[in-house]
Amino acid sequence: MEISDKAKKSMESLGLTNYEIRVYTALLSTGATTAAEISKRSGVPYSKIYDVLNSLYVRGWTYSDNLRPQNFFPKSPSTAVEAMMVEMENNIRNNRNIIINELMPIYEKTGLKEKPDIWVVSGLYNIAAKVTEIIQSTKEELLIAIPKIPDTVIKSIQPYLRELFEKGVRIIILVSEETSAEIVKAMSRVAEIRLKNSMFGGGVIGDSKQVLILLGEGKNDNNENNNYDIIAIWAEHIGLASFAKDYFKYLWQDGKRIEKYNG
Incomplete structure (x- = not known):
């Protein structure tokens, strides 16, 4: 045989x-x-x-x-x-x-x-660039928690979310209730969306291994007016990503449901 x-x-x-x-x-x-x-x-x-x-x-x-x-x-x-x-x-x-x-x-x-590499990323647009990098490398599941940030920043990542959606990647997004209806509507075309108030910071988790966590604001020493700049940490570490994912699920449970928009 x-x-x-x-x-x-x-x-x-x-x-x-x-x-x-x-x-x-x-x-x-x-x-x-x-x-x-x-x-x-x-x-x-x-x-x-x-x-x-x-x-x-x-x-x-x-x-x-x-x-x-x-x-x-x-x-x-x-x-x-x-x-x-x-x-x-x-x-x-x-x-x-x-x-x-x-x-x-x-x-x-x-x-x-064992010490995982953890990097500090400062500045809204540097963080947005890192978020884009995580999005582009995600193959299966992307989790995003977006606090109140300028709509222009959110709009900048929408084309990349569309690409992931067309590849069959599951996208789950938690956004501030202060986010504009236009943005929420646009993102609901490619992702599961819920609204949440009182989010302390935010973050992105790609494939349960890459994680970027918004920590809040840090002092910008290059600014003469002593304004504060947003900072985040990034790591490619399964343990840290798992911890962040558990917290994301906790926030997600209390989020306000949004119907998916297919128009």
Whole structure:
């Protein structure tokens, strides 16, 4: 029985040898037969056939009866693959425990700590540029919480939101109730929208890994009038993004629903 190269490579990726694949596929074509017949059909030398059959049995791909001569049977591919998955998960779990238990104490003695890169971004338009960068790199889900900021800034990101929408990316936006009706209407064409008052800051989360968080205002030392400029932090860190996403969901629950506008 011939199978496609794609199927053969998939079986090899699960750890099956060439002999094991040939024996199993031979069994699939016959349903049940003796070791001698399997050797003949698969081309695996008879001197090797029992070792191969035993290996397939241990891995959950075959079983046999107790008759003489002994007959061997294939298990269904779905059952066999499930058995392999259980075996692989157990191996990964055991190896994980061995590695962590032995190597973590060594790592901890170094005093090193994993530190994600966190960058401070200041200035409304610098932040808008970073937001655009996150939007353009998002492939699956984009979450945005927009406080009261100039409509021109929001309008600047709308073309990029449209591009994501057309690619099938899910977009969820929480905006201040002070945002103009025109902006809300435009964004509702491409995103799920809710309105929320009293948002302390805002942020953007791309694919649950990139996050930009608006912190509020910081002193602008280059401004002679001592005005304050908006600042944010950006990081590509799953843990921080997960924390921010949980907070976003909390705010979203209390937001005022807006019907999607398709016009």
